Amino acid sequence: MTQTKKEIFRADYQPPNYWVRWVDLAFLVEQDHTLVSARILFKRNRAIMDNTLFLDGQHLSLQRLSIDGDEVAVDDLYLTDRGLLLHDLPDQFELRSEVKIYPAENTALEGLYQSGEFFLTQCEAEGFRRITYYPDRPDVLAPFTVTIVADKTRYPVLLSNGNRLAAGDLSHNRHYCKWVDPHPKPSYLFAMVAGDLAYIEDQFTTANNKQIQLRIFTEQRNIDACDYAMQSLKNAMRWDEERFNLVYDLDEYNIVVTDDFNMGAMENKGLNIFNSKYVLAKQNTATDQDFIHVEAVIGHEYFHNWTGNRITCRDWFQLSLKEGLTVFRDQEFTSDQQSRAVKRIEDVRHLRSAQFAEDASPMSHPVRPDSYIEINNFYTLTVYEKGAEVVRMYHTLLGETGFQKGMDLYFKRHDGTAVSCDDFRHAMADANQMDLTQFGLWYSQNGTPVVTAESEYDADEACYRLRFEQHPPDSYRGKTAWQPMHIPIKLALYDDTGRPLKLNRQSDTHIVFELTQKQQSLEIENVSGRPTPSLLQGFSAPVRLKQKLTFEDWAFLAQHDQDAFNRWDAAQQLQQNIILAKYRALQDNETHKTPKLFFDSFRQLLLNEKLDKGLVALAITLPTLQSLIVNMDAVDVAVLHRAKEQLVDEINQHLQVEILSVYHQNHTDEPYQVSARQVAQRSLKNRCLWYLVQSGNKEFYHLCHQQHKNADNYTDTITALTLLAHRQAPGYEDLLADYYNQWQEHPLMINKWLSIQATIPAEDTLDRVRQLMELPVFSLKNPNAVRAVLGAFCAGNLTRFHAPDGCGYAFLADQVLALDTINPQIAARMVSLLNDFRQFHPDLRHQMLSQIKRIHAADKLSANVFEIVDRALQ
Numbered sequence: 001m002t003q004t005k006k007e008i009f010r011a012d013y014q015p016p017n018y019w020v021r022w023v024d025l026a027f028l029v030e031q032d033h034t035l036v037s038a039r040i041l042f043k044r045n046r047a048i049m050d051n052t053l054f055l056d057g058q059h060l061s062l063q064r065l066s067i068d069g070d071e072v073a074v075d076d077l078y079l080t081d082r083g084l085l086l087h088d089l090p091d092q093f094e095l096r097s098e099v100k101i102y103p104a105e106n107t108a109l110e111g112l113y114q115s116g117e118f119f120l121t122q123c124e125a126e127g128f129r130r131i132t133y134y135p136d137r138p139d140v141l142a143p144f145t146v147t148i149v150a151d152k153t154r155y156p157v158l159l160s161n162g163n164r165l166a167a168g169d170l171s172h173n174r175h176y177c178k179w180v181d182p183h184p185k186p187s188y189l190f191a192m193v194a195g196d197l198a199y200i201e202d203q204f205t206t207a208n209n210k211q212i213q214l215r216i217f218t219e220q221r222n223i224d225a226c227d228y229a230m231q232s233l234k235n236a237m238r239w240d241e242e243r244f245n246l247v248y249d250l251d252e253y254n255i256v257v258t259d260d261f262n263m264g265a266m267e268n269k270g271l272n273i274f275n276s277k278y279v280l281a282k283q284n285t286a287t288d289q290d291f292i293h294v295e296a297v298i299g300h301e302y303f304h305n306w307t308g309n310r311i312t313c314r315d316w317f318q319l320s321l322k323e324g325l326t327v328f329r330d331q332e333f334t335s336d337q338q339s340r341a342v343k344r345i346e347d348v349r350h351l352r353s354a355q356f357a358e359d360a361s362p363m364s365h366p367v368r369p370d371s372y373i374e375i376n377n378f379y380t381l382t383v384y385e386k387g388a389e390v391v392r393m394y395h396t397l398l399g400e401t402g403f404q405k406g407m408d409l410y411f412k413r414h415d416g417t418a419v420s421c422d423d424f425r426h427a428m429a430d431a432n433q434m435d436l437t438q439f440g441l442w443y444s445q446n447g448t449p450v451v452t453a454e455s456e457y458d459a460d461e462a463c464y465r466l467r468f469e470q471h472p473p474d475s476y477r478g479k480t481a482w483q484p485m486h487i488p489i490k491l492a493l494y495d496d497t498g499r500p501l502k503l504n505r506q507s508d509t510h511i512v513f514e515l516t517q518k519q520q521s522l523e524i525e526n527v528s529g530r531p532t533p534s535l536l537q538g539f540s541a542p543v544r545l546k547q548k549l550t551f552e553d554w555a556f557l558a559q560h561d562q563d564a565f566n567r568w569d570a571a572q573q574l575q576q577n578i579i580l581a582k583y584r585a586l587q588d589n590e591t592h593k594t595p596k597l598f599f600d601s602f603r604q605l606l607l608n609e610k611l612d613k614g615l616v617a618l619a620i621t622l623p624t625l626q627s628l629i630v631n632m633d634a635v636d637v638a639v640l641h642r643a644k645e646q647l648v649d650e651i652n653q654h655l656q657v658e659i660l661s662v663y664h665q666n667h668t669d670e671p672y673q674v675s676a677r678q679v680a681q682r683s684l685k686n687r688c689l690w691y692l693v694q695s696g697n698k699e700f701y702h703l704c705h706q707q708h709k710n711a712d713n714y715t716d717t718i719t720a721l722t723l724l725a726h727r728q729a730p731g732y733e734d735l736l737a738d739y740y741n742q743w744q745e746h747p748l749m750i751n752k753w754l755s756i757q758a759t760i761p762a763e764d765t766l767d768r769v770r771q772l773m774e775l776p777v778f779s780l781k782n783p784n785a786v787r788a789v790l791g792a793f794c795a796g797n798l799t800r801f802h803a804p805d806g807c808g809y810a811f812l813a814d815q816v817l818a819l820d821t822i823n824p825q826i827a828a829r830m831v832s833l834l835n836d837f838r839q840f841h842p843d844l845r846h847q848m849l850s851q852i853k854r855i856h857a858a859d860k861l862s863a864n865v866f867e868i869v870d871r872a873l874q
């Protein structure tokens with residue numbers, strides 16, 4: 001093991017010794033290398049009496065360097081593989097440097113790298129140091145001017161941040177482009193692109209009547225798949241004006257699309273770079289979910305322009321300042337465009353299965369972490385998704401008006417600067433004259449708090465009392481004792497006819513109870529019969545709520561709750577209870593009989609025509625194995641899978657007629673649209689098809705083949721193909737072969753084909769996966785392909801990944817070690833798939849741990865992978 005990076009602590013934050021006044025960069029792009037010339041004006045930070053300056057720099061070949069025109073011999077510099085130390089510096093000086101870099105050799109996809117035939121950059125979090133020597137930290141903000149020079153034939157498109165100022169021809173078939181970004185920004189928001197890219201364009205007129213030029217650049221072969229993304233961009237720009245009063249601030253907005261990207265997309269000022277997965281979408285190549293994700297990610301990156309770019313992070317510990325807030329904003333955008341209920345349920349489903357798992361794992365960390373070795377390991381569900389829940393709680397506590405007042409004050413105070421999560425909290429508090437001191441614990445205490453609720457009804461007094469208690473999470477690992485948090489609990493009470501009770505003098509039928517103490521009670525008077533409580537409506541806080549409701553109570557809520565989220569959740573609780581009961585019975589060699597009430601409740605939801613069909617589809621979707629495992633100990637995955645299958649069989653036995661009829665009712669031949677109504681209808685129909693095919697009945701295989709053949713849209717085709725392949729129904733291999741022949745030149749489409757096969761729940765799937773990885777369409781260098789095969793197998797095929805002989809774990813470890821030499825960021829993401837080892841049966845857990853140990857002991861591990869496995873072993 002070689003670990004070259006040390007642990008960095010939030011408490012050690014120091015402002016920089018020098019600020020940067022401006023940056024002027026010039027890129028001379030050649031095929032095999034790029035020459036980067038930098039002119040940077042530094043000015044000493046008067047608050048600090050230190051005239052040394054450390055400039056980050058990695059994988060740079062320094063050609064020359066001068067200070068105020070005086071050349072410094074490279075041999076005289078304090079130069080290491082992490083950067084350059086300058087000392088005895090004047091108060092203000094101009095640094096000039098020239099470095100050579102080799103983008104085609106950069107497989108880590110950080111800094112300047114090659115994708116296909118073009119070059120592009122990724123600088124967040126610390127990629128800029130692979131481009132030039134610079135104080136590569138988010139609190140150093142400067143305006144940038146960038147000139148790019150390149151061969152005109154090979155690289156006709158030259159882009160950078162801001163507005164294009166000039167362009168023209170040069171000798172030797174070269175040309176140049178000069179870009180100016182007037183908004184001071186940290187280096188992580190820098191971007192540049194050079195290549196032969198096609199584009200589509202459009203305009204947007206802002207609320208203050210400015211015309212913005214919008215362009216999406218992509219390789220020619222994808223140019224017909226960008227229209228939906230363009231429309232999404234315009235929707236996002238309008239929405240941010242209307243809901244947040246935020247208007248775009250440059251003359252142009254450019255997006256570049258690449259197949260080679262470590263994450264989803266990047267919000268570089270005025271020049272977003274997108275993973276092709278979140279831009280390219282056409283009716284015959286994208287599912288409804290793909291379209292919705294495109295709109296959400298386009299929105300997310302656009303919203304960063306104000307929450308992230310105009311106001312950025314003081315240091316990387318504050319990452320959730322921009323990410324939590326921007327995820328909250330993109331969630332609201334999707335909720336306003338699509339179905340709010342469905343969006344909330346999907347987000348919480350993801351949070352409770354994946355973020356709760358992270359928060360119970362060795363990687364558990366607060367929303368604002370206290371330390372890290374490799375910051376790229378902290379682009380986590382906790383920082384993003386739990387961070388968004390924290391922002392949502394301000395919204396729940398303050399209401400839309402109060403929240404917007406807080407946002408206004410935040411921009412008024414901090415526009416153009418780099419700030420902390422505390423600054424955001426203070427703006428929210430001050431704008432609303434509210435004390436949010438205790439609320440700050442959401443940023444500092446890790447783990448998922450547990451809230452228990454007990455109720456008491458006093459018929460004589462007509463009084464109903466709810467007693468709440470909050471408990472520290474098992475995984476809490478702060479240095480000080482855990483403190484009770486400020487937890488908003490939105491709730492309602494229903495009488496036995498399903499009508500909500502009036503809860504206060506204002507006759508509100510729901511209230512937000514603020515749980516701030518360890519134990520706290522709420523009393524409601526004039527309650528004429530024992531009500532059924534609906535607690536934590538809309539999932540008003542990211543906690544594990546434990547309440548003693550009966551099977552009948554859950555069924556009642558599944559039928560009556562007016563809060564769509566809690567209605568879905570009640571249905572889930574019923575399903576979860578049954579699956580767990582079957583799991584225990586299987587372990588004890590007993591049989592479990594599902595109560596009739598369950599099927600009645602299921603039928604009511606399935607056939608309820610008044611409900612949003614998207615909600616019905618979710619309510620009849622059984623919990624995933626992953627979401628069950630988070631709430632269990634010593635899990636035997638194979639038995640859990642069998643328990644779930646038993647329930648599916650019983651549902652089919654009792655309700656197949658109804659399921660088939662709902663399928664047919666929702667199988668229309670309307671022309672395809674990505675409208676909320678049609679998306680909901682397809683999701684319900686395809687969930688019904690899932691049940692039908694699970695029965696193994698040939699008639700339904702036929703139905704599935706019919707849908708596959710006749711569909712006019714990709715959602716219906718790929719669903720049918722997936723169902724047939726996962727059941728290994730007759731003919732599925734031919735369908736897969738046809739698919740490959742049709743789409744082998746299209747990486748996104750092939751990735752779906754790879755994922756379908758990696759998630760077949762069959763004994764020989766690991767062999768299949770190994771074969772798939774030999775195909776020319778697969779490469780460990782491509783993160784999307786790695787996620788499509790490895791990610792899908794390990795996270796989406798739990799029975800095979802957790803095969804009792806441990807072959808799944810050994811396979812993952814082999815791949816992680818191979819990947820680590822290519823792309824440490826992706827290797828670290830993949831090794832994290834072993835992080836939940838504590839949840840499993842000792843036979844599985846020990847094998848998972850032995851693979852973690854094997855990786856830990858390997859030579860030359862990246863800091864990225866080292867940090868994950870080292871934490872797991874602590």
Ligand code: 0A1
Pocket residue numbers: 122123124125262263264265266267300301323376379
């Ligand atoms: N800020 C981006 C996510 C992102 C983070 C790191 C990256 O490279 C290591 C790339 C993108 C977002 O939130 O969309």
Ligand code: ZN
Pocket residue numbers: 300304322323326
């Ligand atoms: Zn983001």
